[in-house]
Amino acid sequence: MTTAGFDSRRISQRIAFTFLGLATAIAVLPVLFIIVYTIIRGGGAITWEFLTQFPSQAGRAGGILPAIVGTFYLMLGTLLFAQPIGALAGIYLTEYAPDNWLTRLINLAIANLAGVPSIVFGLFGLSVFVLAFDFGLSLLAASLTLAAQALAMVITTSREAILAVPREYREGSLAIGVTKWQTVRHVVLPQALPGIITGAVLAISRAAGETAPILVTGAAFLLPRLPQSPFDQFMALPYHLYTVAAHVPNMPKETVWGVAFVLLVVVLSFDVLAAAIRIKTRKRH
């Protein structure tokens, strides 16, 4: 081993580390930039009135209360429709489905479902929920559309959480004559629950940021009142952001960034919540 050879290896190591670090920085910087820039540009618009009042002058003045409320309703609706079905399907696929071509086809379909563009989900919701089921342009139709889109993610995260429960626990239960379902219900699910909840929180935070699926299924540009029933139209933060940014002339830029700021806070706070659940349950073991 010569000193020269050692030096050249040290140099190549340093070059490699530099590039890897640089790539990481390039990946992280835009996220930080977006957050900081949104705070700088929109932070000033955040007042009590902005959060609690109805919009006036096509959104140029007043607040964004109906959009905030609408987005929370959508998240609630998505959770209600997607979570039970997704978690139950995840349990079936991991614990009960036989390993055959049909199951593999279903798994493949679920994986592909996650890759379907959101506007396609919007069209699906329009033709199925709005028109065929005759729910009209409504909170219900939009929630179902978002739920259909969230389903893939909910099933996948539920399945991963269930698969992460050690085989030893199942065996310990089955080895004393406890039935399969009792084992799933009393051993597997309590262990998988934090992971399933994390998946649910991430799914609704993503649903909160979606524009395309609600665009054609019930989101309104301006509504002078809050939705009174699931069959009412509604305002939502991402769609409101899109209209005030693209379609309202003489729009105060600070107000536009203010809407973006609120949307970002809603989505990121749910992401942080999901991370917190994950960290808390990891510590417990």
Added chain:
Amino acid sequence: MSIELDMLDTAQKLGEECVIKLRAERVNLYYGSFQALRNITLDIPSCAITAIIGPSGCGKSSLLRVFNRMNDLIPGARVEGNVELDGLPIYNTKIDVFALRKRVGMVFQKPNPFPMSVFENVAFGPRRHGVKSRAELEEIVEKSLRQAALWEEVKDKLGQSALALSGGQQQRLCIARVLAVEPEVILMDEPCSALDPLATLKIEDLMRSLSKEYTIVIVTHNMQQAARVSDMVAFIMMEPDRAGVLVEYGPTAQIFTNPKDKRTEDYITGRFG
């Protein structure tokens, strides 16, 4: 033929009430196209400890899992031949496999208490089998923990997580968890392989005291352990196609002092394995 005669001899020594608890007749076990066990025939007496020994990968654990149908959980696993519990064929399609496993409990290589309290671990089985009264559960938990020689060590921390116990305590807790559903047979799959020598001795003492009431079948790779605790020994070995066959089965003393098969002698004297 000689195997059965020896077994009966030992049975007589063990006591009059001793009967054939488990019986395997010409058992073949397959995992897909791979044959893991070939033509295994043996009778396991009640009120005794039967040890299954043999080199790694020979199919000892697979044989153990034949007796409570745990192999059913492995996709592609298939059993041929006849396996009986008290004369009842357990691979009959009408058999309730959960009722079978309640009678034939199992303890695993690595202690696997549930991430619950000590109390809930032991109460888990009885609860699932329908015991609801708190007083009754408390009684079962105390009795099972006493039987598993763990009560004195945990009686003040029944509410604490079972994962906080030492490895040896965890394994005795797993034994208590099995005892709590009042099984007739306890299968133990290398129960001491993850434990230190002291904890191992405790489990062995425990097995001796339990063998008065329960049929115990233990898989072990530790020949000293088989010699120390068992009444009967079954020696399993792989044939060239990796299928496990029963080479010799008989009373422990005979297997270790006067084996009939050259391969058994080679194995117990440490010439291979």
